[in-house]
Amino acid sequence: MSWTCHGSNNASMVAALKRAGIVRSSAVEEAMTAVDRGRFVPQGQAPYQDAPQPLGFGATISAPHMHAMCLELLAEHIRPGARVLDVGSGSGYLTLVFAHMAGREPGARVVGVEHIRELVDSSLEASRGVAWAADMLRDDCLRLLQGDGTAGYPEWAPFDVIHVGAAAACVPPALLAQLAPGGRLVVPVGPEGGPQHLTLVDKDEGGRVSARREMGVMYVPLTSEEAQRGKAALMAAWSRGAAPATDQDGSPRENATR
Ligand code: SAH
Numbered sequence: 001m002s003w004t005c006h007g008s009n010n011a012s013m014v015a016a017l018k019r020a021g022i023v024r025s026s027a028v029e030e031a032m033t034a035v036d037r038g039r040f041v042p043q044g045q046a047p048y049q050d051a052p053q054p055l056g057f058g059a060t061i062s063a064p065h066m067h068a069m070c071l072e073l074l075a076e077h078i079r080p081g082a083r084v085l086d087v088g089s090g091s092g093y094l095t096l097v098f099a100h101m102a103g104r105e106p107g108a109r110v111v112g113v114e115h116i117r118e119l120v121d122s123s124l125e126a127s128r129g130v131a132w133a134a135d136m137l138r139d140d141c142l143r144l145l146q147g148d149g150t151a152g153y154p155e156w157a158p159f160d161v162i163h164v165g166a167a168a169a170c171v172p173p174a175l176l177a178q179l180a181p182g183g184r185l186v187v188p189v190g191p192e193g194g195p196q197h198l199t200l201v202d203k204d205e206g207g208r209v210s211a212r213r214e215m216g217v218m219y220v221p222l223t224s225e226e227a228q229r230g231k232a233a234l235m236a237a238w239s240r241g242a243a244p245a246t247d248q249d250g251s252p253r254e255n256a257t258r
Pocket of ligand 1: 061062090091165220222
């Protein structure tokens with residue numbers, strides 16, 4: 001299905017996702033149309049291909065179909081004025097789509113937490129080039145911050161929606177604690193390299209938690225900054241043909257393939 005959802009520009013990419021039945025709601029269609037993925041993918045790559053693209057530092061921007069699937073799983077919870085936390089915000093693309101959905105209604109708070117400073121800086125630069133996002137950043141209802149996402153973001157908790165863009169060994173307890181009653185959390189769970197499952201966690205109004213597995217996925221790991229930078233440096237050396245003798249897994253890891 002999804003591998004044919006390529007576009008030659010943002011509009012045709014969204015149209016292809018809609019034809020494939022992956023984009024289903026007008027809320028997701030409008031928000032994906034409002035945020036040009038091309039701004040968030042490094043120069044020289046193919047932003048509108050339905051594939052993950054490397055961002056450097058061991059990070060990837062997820063494939064459009066994966067973003068769309070996560071957005072549809074969360075759409076009903078991202079009403080105008082919602083509080084949204086995006087852990088591992090990477091390129092900043094998905095955080096901006098969330099921000100467009102939550103809008104500038106009173107109470108809206110959208111925050112992306114990413115541990116690689118260079119990615120935070122480029123996500124901020126790209127976002128400032130989008131007029132409404134620049135306004136939200138200025139009004140302080142949108143933040144793109146450096147930090148360890150496993151700790152969540154207590155300052156703006158509780159959140160109606162929490163999205164985790166990297167695979168965790170288990171649902172991070174701090175994130176569960178920061179999920180509002182009635183809220184929804186989406187997180188890929190499983191070891192690096194798989195098997196991983198996109199896991200949907202709902203907290204009801206009484207605070208009871210239920211979880212279900214949505215689908216098999218392949219994401220980069222939710223890890224420490226040090227481990228991620230170390231592995232990225234090793235892979236860069238390996239691709240230059242200068243890898244030290246090691247039995248570490250040097251295979252490229254792509255986020256968000258199914
Ligand atoms: N949703 C992002 C996904 C980026 S890939 C996008 O589509 O652009 C996953 C991201 O998680 C990477 O940028 C990686 O640096 C980040 N990450 C991994 N572990 C993290 C942690 N503990 N805290 C914050 N960010 C983390």
